[in-house]
Amino acid sequence: MALPILYSLRNCPYAMRARLALYASGQQVLLRDIVLSNKPAEMLIVSPKGTVPVLVTADKQVIDESLSIMKWAFSQTDPDDYLNKAHTSALVEMLSVIALFDNEFKGHLEKYRCSKRYHEPSLLEDRQQCERYLADLESRLSQHQYLMSDKPSLTDLALMPFIRQFARVERQWYLQSPYPNLRQWLNGYLQSKMFSKVMAQYPMWLDSKEDVVFGAE
């Protein structure tokens, strides 16, 4: 059976979390790395909204939201139980934390990144807005090793690329910030084999037209 196709962008946090879930679930896809300034017509035909990631499954279903791709991956195979299937309310709880970050934290993070880039006087205030959400993660990680429990979950993978972005805005401040558990959690991912696989660099698909097999080894 043909492998699914993933249109992806190496440094996009949404594409990153889709690749994390595909990798963690053990799914294989054909990866097509793109640049936003030159989106392939093949991608725009299946998903005219033009955002990455986009997954086209073997039966030609188009999934063009990163969280839906993550859920699709774990619905196919979930050897490490990222969806915590035995607990009926677990997925609802995971999705509610993810929604808070996608709908609220992400906006504050974008403001914070802009303030830093353009030396805005609102930098401190923008960082503090982000910190309200980080404090919750720190508290979770002081109680267990991962965000929802002692096991990694969908939430960890969905949030990680955005926390990584936050950590890179004011590196020196972050390294001494009052979030030691969060730093440890993030470092664990940054140093993992999974992350190095997910961040591997491939030729742009439009240049090479060569599909790269990504995922389960």
Ligand SMILES: N[C@@H](CCC(=O)N[C@@H](CS)C(=O)NCC(=O)O)C(=O)O
């Ligand atoms: N809600 C979408 C957001 C994806 C998104 O915004 N991706 C950015 C790149 S990080 C994008 O493709 N932007 C399109 C553009 O700038 O043309 C998802 O979760 O997949």
